Amino acid sequence: xxxxxxxxxxxxxxxxxxxxxxxxxxxxxxxxxxxxxxxxxxxxxxxxxxxxxxxxxxxxxxxxxxxxxxxxxxxxxxxxxxxxxxxxxxxxxxxxxxxxxxxxxxxxxxxxxxxxxxxxxxxxxxxxxxxxxxxxxxxxxxxxxxxxxxxxxxxxxxxxxxxxxxxxxxxxxxxxxxxxxxxxxxxxxxxxxxxxxxxxxxxxxxxxxxxxxxxxxxxxxxxxxxxxxxxxxxxxxxxxxxxxxxxxxxxxxxxxxxxxxxxxxxxxxxxxxxxxxxxxxxxxxxxxxxxxxxxxx
Ligand code: C2E
Ligand code: MG
Ligand code: MG
Ligand code: MG
Numbered sequence: 100x101x102x103x104x105x106x107x108x109x110x111x112x113x114x115x116x117x118x119x120x121x122x123x124x125x126x127x128x129x130x131x132x133x134x135x136x137x138x139x140x141x142x143x144x145x146x147x148x149x150x151x152x153x154x155x156x157x158x159x160x161x162x163x164x165x166x167x168x169x170x171x172x173x174x175x176x177x178x179x180x181x182x183x184x185x186x187x188x189x190x191x192x193x194x195x196x197x198x199x200x201x202x203x204x205x206x207x208x209x210x211x212x213x214x215x216x217x218x219x220x221x222x223x224x225x226x227x228x229x230x231x232x233x234x235x236x237x238x239x240x241x242x243x244x245x246x247x248x249x250x251x252x253x254x255x256x257x258x259x260x261x262x263x264x265x266x267x268x269x270x271x272x273x274x275x276x277x278x279x280x281x282x283x284x285x286x287x288x289x290x291x292x293x294x295x296x297x298x299x300x301x302x303x304x305x306x307x308x309x310x311x312x313x314x315x316x317x318x319x320x321x322x323x324x325x326x327x328x329x330x331x332x333x334x335x336x337x338x339x340x341x342x343x344x345x346x347x348x349x350x351x352x353x354x355x356x357x358x359x360x361x362x363x364x365x366x367x368x369x370x371x372x373x374x375x376x377x378x379x380x381x382x383x384x385x386x387x388x389x390x391x392x393x394x395x396x
Contacts, residue, residue: 122168126179129165134189138164141196142368145377146216146339146361149353154378156214158250158361159197160368161189181220190223191232198240198247200371205246207375216248216278221255224263233270244274248299251277253285256295268296278339283327293334300331304342304362311347321351328356 133139143157163171180186194217201215223229237244249270256264256279267277278299279292283306302324309320331338340352343362352360366377 123179125167126165126176127183130176130179130183130185133163133165134185134192138166139189139192140164141193141200141371143200143371143374144361144368145366145374145381146214146359147365147381149349149357149360152381154211154213154365154374154381155359156216156248157374158216158368159193159200159218161193161218177220181222184222186220186222187226190218190220191236193217194233194236195240198236198242201246202240202242203371204374205242208378211378212246213374213378214246214248214276215242216250218280219249219251219255221252221259224251224255224259224267227262227266229263229266230269233275234273237275244270245276248276248278250280250301252280253282253287256297257285257288257291264296271296271298281341283323289330292330297336299337299339299359300327301339301341302327302357307340307342307348307352307362308344311345311351316351321355324352324355324357332356 129138140162141159142162143159145154146156146158147153148155161173161177163176165171177186180189197215197217201213204213205211226232233247233249234244237247249267251267256267271277276298277296278301279295279297280301281303282300284303306320306323306327309317310324311317328338337358338356339359339361340348340357341361343349343352343360343364345364348362349360349364365381366373369377
């Protein structure tokens with residue numbers, strides 16, 4: 100009988116899924132201790148005001164410097180971290196690191212109000228310690244709550260229980276902003292939207308990609324975006340577009356009334372110390388207002 104089962108398993112064997120399983124199990128072996136080994140790091144991607152082209156903040160994006168596989172993006176390990184529960188301590192580390200970084204930028208660039216966006220996994224939103232953790236982290240970083248924006252996906256919020264919504268609302272009461280990430284990809288329940296503690300709609304790059312693709316205006320994408328922007332306006336929300344890759348797309352988004360943009364056009368995710376130079380090159384006038392000699396103690 101054991102032999103029979105073995106035969107059956109071999110019948111289902113396929114090289115791709117076998118390779119995937121090996122990759123998964125080596126990731127599983129290393130993931131639980133990767134945090135204490137200091138193998139995670141953050142990259143930051145600028146958020147730019149469409150009105151004047153200045154950098155208004157950055158999104159923190161987690162990476163894993165894996166001892167065998169090199170640098171891995173979040174798609175390779177965040178789902179695994181969610182399954183194993185590691186996402187809660189990992190997410191807390193991301194918040195701590197990103198908030199400390201935001202404070203460092205503020206010190207380096209006085210007078211340039213930079214906001215930090217941090218992705219929040221569904222499990223983190225459900226964690227009873229969320230409010231306490233976030234407020235503690237802000238206090239330790241000496242960062243004002245208004246400088247933090249938590250990005251939550253639509254699906255996470257719609258599936259969220261009252262407790263998670265209550266926690267997010269308490270954070271917004273303290274001044275933390277909440278963005279609905281990847282908006283337009285999930286089950287967009289518009290009637291539900293006004294009851295969610297959300298300040299910003301972050302429109303998914305799949306919708307932006309269709310806009311002015313190859314320089315050709317796409318009437319359908321334009322109509323959808325026009326509708327989303329007016330929906331956001333009606334609800335008093337700001338709109339961020341992600342995945343902006345071309346100047347044509349940025350022009351269209353500005354004309355449609357979009358507030359903020361993020362994408363390769365402005366900068367790829369990169370090291371924290373690259374941001375001040377980028378902020379300077381995208382908005383030289385803002386930084387020229389701060390004389391050099393003020394930065395030395
Ligand atoms: P997201 O929050 O929607 O982040 C934006 C993703 O789009 C990033 O991918 C970014 O590198 C990519 N991107 C930005 N601009 C462009 C562009 O112009 N063109 C294209 N093609 N792509 C662009 P990344 O870094 O691979 O992150 C993937 C996802 O992983 C994120 O999507 C986010 O949902 C998740 N993630 C990242 N960091 C964290 C984290 O600390 N915690 C949690 N829970 N999830 C995270
Ligand atoms: Mg995000
Ligand atoms: Mg996003
Ligand atoms: Mg996205």
